[in-house]
Amino acid sequence: MPADAPDVARVVVATPLPQLDRLLEYRVPAALVGRVGPGMRVRVPLRSGKRVLPAYVVEVVDEAEYAGDLAEIEELVSEAPVLTPEIAALAREVADRQAGTAADVLRLAIPERSVRVEQRWLEVRGEPVARDAETVIDIPEPPATYTPDDWAELTGGDDRRIALRVPTGVDTVHPPGRREPVGVPRALGLIADLATTYVAAGRDVIVAVPDFRDVELLGAALEVRLPADRIRRLDTRAKPAVRYRDFLACLGDEAGVVIGTRSVVYAPASRLACVIVWDDGDDSFEEPLAPYAHTREVALARQRREGTTLVLAAHAPSVETERLVEIGWLRPVAPTRFRPPKIVPSNAVIGDEAGARGARIPSAAWRLAREALDSGPVLVQVARAGYVPGLACDSCRTLARCRACGGPLRLARAGAAPTCAVCGTTNAGWRCPECGGERLRSIAVGAGRTAEELGRAFPGVRVVVADGETGLVSIGAAPALVVSTRGAEPVPAQGYRAVLLLDGERLLAREALDVGLEALRYWSSAAALLADRGSAVLVGAEEGPGRALVDWRQPAYAAAELADRRALEFPPAVRVGTVSGTAAEVDRALDAVRDLDGVRILGPVPDDDGSVRATIRFGYAAGAEVARRLKVEIVKAATSGRPAVAGRPRGRGSTLRVRLDPPHLF
Template sequence: MTSAAVDPVARVLVDVALAHLDRPFDYLVPSTMADDAVPGARVKVRFAGQEVDGFVLERTDHTDHTGRLAPLRRVVSAEPVLTPEVAELTGRVAARWAGTRSDVLRLAVPPRHATTEKRESTPAPEVAAPGAGGWQAYGVWPLPQRAVWSCLPGDDWAPLLARAAAATASSGRGALVCVPDHRDVARLDAALTELVGPGRHVVLAADAGPAKRYAAFLALSRGAVRIAVGTRAAAFAPVRDLGLVAMWDDGDDLYAEPRAPYPHAREVLLLRAQQTGCAVLLGGYARSVEAQYLVRTGWAHDLAAPRTMVRERAQVAVAGATEFDLRRDPLARSSRLPHDAHRAVAAALEHGPVLVQTPRSGYATRLACDACRTPAGCAVCHGPLRIPGPGQPPECAWCGTPAPGWSCPECGNHGLRAPVLGDRRTAEELGRAFPGVPVRTSSGERVLDDVEARPALVVATPGAEPVADGGYAAVLLMDTWLLLGRADLRAEEEALRRWANAAALVRPVADGGRVVVVGEPASAAVQALVRWDPAGLAERLIAERQSAHLPPASRVATLTAPPEVLEEVAAGLVLPEAAEVLGPVPVDDPQAEEDQVRLVVRVPRASGERLGAALGDLQRTRSARKLPHVRVAVDPMTLG
């Protein structure tokens, strides 16, 4: 077989998810494939007796391999879908999260669609430089090189992000914007189309279908389009000459990849900014502790409007929901609304729609004894009881067994109460409290995108709040104790994020807009909402995490495996000097075939790279020896 005359060696990253094989392998390029086997192309190679997929990383004229090189089997496509920048990024991501590049590449490069690949990508028209528009309220334009942006309540974030992306594209650079879900993608897509016109940006979304998504991917890798919008997978989009990476609501847990190596889209974008030197913009109505840490260290500029303007946009009141308040106020017992909240909703309904946020979907999602408050459990599997709908008997939330004749094992009482109510039960109660007012729900599979400006009660779960034409006359936040009571490191941060996202949909104070929180006034998260000071709460949480040696001030990794496996791992694990090992503790994983335990390893932030390297070495060693798998997660969203 005749080899290529120029650069006859191809360095190929094979698609093999074994950690000890996570490196390029050299193959001979036959002369017949010399023109097609370009860097970034998909190829088929012979590896360990099988034909596997791979990507050409580079072509060279030499090899360190002392034996005879195997030739490429074939070039699947000459399209260079793996750009040098993204190839380097996948290596950084794999090292940061102690994973393999083949796993990262599955996130970065979509499956091939041959028919789409044969079509040309039409170059987008030039993007004209936009003016400052709504950014004038923040007193800066152009935007700083690196900024964490606190969006004003009432401001529509999508046109503002679209303007930032358009300004970057007008300078000849590329812009990449990530948002949490498809509803946000649709809003930003519409805003960009209105600002710059059609055909000047692409949307990367899995629900668009393989052909459309691959066409958008190719338009970016070929340089035909400069602006990309998408969800978490878009963080790897091959945007040419990247000038801006932006993200909306970076605290949303949808940005955490559920598949190994579990990277977070925000951190991927920050790695890209470090790699390319591009600008960074992290925006939201709330403030994640990670974003605030960037401000605290001086890495990013704190981009916020003056406090006087914030006070003009949002007025937040607290209606107490303590036992004393409920005993004093008979109305609160029947409608779950303190008198002040009921009065505020009634007044607002005279002028427009009212948004009611409730943390849970469903009807009565948890039940307890009406006499002694003991949680009601299933007699068959001991799961929690619930009422799925009005007029239906209690049933188990786990196994579905009906429990019409339930009696309390503690006191023998047969009465049930619902300490946790879902959106449907909330809508039912509000309908009785405000007769004649239309009640609409938005949750689960029935999510509304928008509602009209006429009076109505809109009951929604967090993240499913529709946008009201002209804003809501009032926003009511129910059952705040439920979000704050979660056994989660991020409970306060996440509660404030969900409340702020809902409260930001209210009309300005001058137009009568008002936010009412039904909760405990002494809560730090509730007080942060009242002051509309998410950065202040994030700063407080950073201080607490610093004292506890938790992210973002430290780097943390969890190792999960059966007890005997983890004991062996702990005995041989080589960690940085300052590392602390906590555990092991049992893990409740109903999907696991055997018992699981977990170790938590934490190191100072400066030792983060060494921790990633140590865990990567662990995975490679165990893979080479064919030892049982250990699940490694670096800086997970939750330690529960």
């Protein structure tokens, strides 16, 4: 070991305690000097060695900033440099923006360790990789649907920010090693072409997609374009060892494409050229764990830090993307040679008969489905999963609720007793508390009941139910009726011959700010799976988002929605946050930001758990200072509890919680 080797390690401790959210310095023991390096996992003592916690080494330096004696690192857990400098800096930026801790971000960024996988990776690290000439990667031809300038903008270099509209339709690919061909949406095929172009040039690409279905389909598209070892999947559904293996592969010197769900945006990549987020409006990108940073916001932060190309691709852009387009941060790119899918509103194909207008599936939709089934599968999209997800008294229409907890009742299958959707209690012998009636009627029809009705209407036709529980990703080209909930549509090998979009009015009847945008996005994604000569029928909701769907003018609808939100000061025109805790804690936190320009405080109001909650609105320019001041209050609250004293109970811990940019607040 060199005599002048640095022996002071600065680490970030893997703890959610806000008072420890900073770099801590430790002395590297003599036996580990020269072995401990940036990115490695270690264990360090706290409070005079009474506790030992995991940590990541951020840097190793010659001299400490702290003037006193330093505690020593307890143990070197792993020599794999799993925390790169870029991800360490990104974690710090995301935590600061969200008033959270870097440790919480790293918990999302770095997967669980597999010792056996890691040992094998360390053994072969740095060994040359032998390749045959046939593994040379061909650069895809520019698609005819975009101009050469647009394609050059997408693939020509770094520091580009693009809102990309993608073509519709389905192409058939036959990945090596698979028996049957697979249908891949052309949107994902285009993303695969973009990624391949960068990888062929020796650069890395990260692609974030909403769920496991998209990971599987994008993987199939990439398998026919790239060698298998250039594709890394960071899918949370994968086994921990497999996920950790692909994570370590991202640390290598060979260019590749990293695909995955929400947290893939944190993947390490030494030559990162492009980050692509597919369908950023999908609520799967909303992080449910602290510090609650949306995948799109992390991608934007990473683009600013590393100067990469950023592509937000979608059929129906989110209102957040539209805002970035309007302020000039994103450049819109759309197909120039493009024929939108044929979508017919139900009111255009039915007469004035009241019965026809009230039907859940109009006769014209029945005819379209019957004709389309002669040549291939037909998709029926419904709003709700289950069999009968909503029940009411047949006499007075009072909602049927559980006798035990008051939750809504539902039917799991035909002939079953009603059960509670909340606690699962069976409510046999239910009686209406208002009129005493004993008969129930359905007020909502789910995918299971719809499939049962269609099976009777189309005898001899295979009926497939696809929802969040079935996990169906793709189907063949044979005729079938596919009844699917929103976002769970399997992709047929050659596209759907027809698509029926049901329950439009019910879908828009929910009380939520994003209801129109969500409906338009779900409808657009389903219609985009049509075969080239297929047609879709939208039942109900012909105006607003329905009209935007029929005209295929989703950006215009997002722009109108953004204008309305600016007038009402709703996100994303402004940023919002919630502050909850005891009344005293919330008051102190609100006092810390009350004097900032543009900050508006709503509340506080009592919350369901006995605490209080306040909502704050603030402009983007004030965001950094709002987050900093609220973080200070979080640390104060966490460290102000009464310390433990012999013979006296410890003071109650802080309940102050801050969440910035919470989804579905209004």
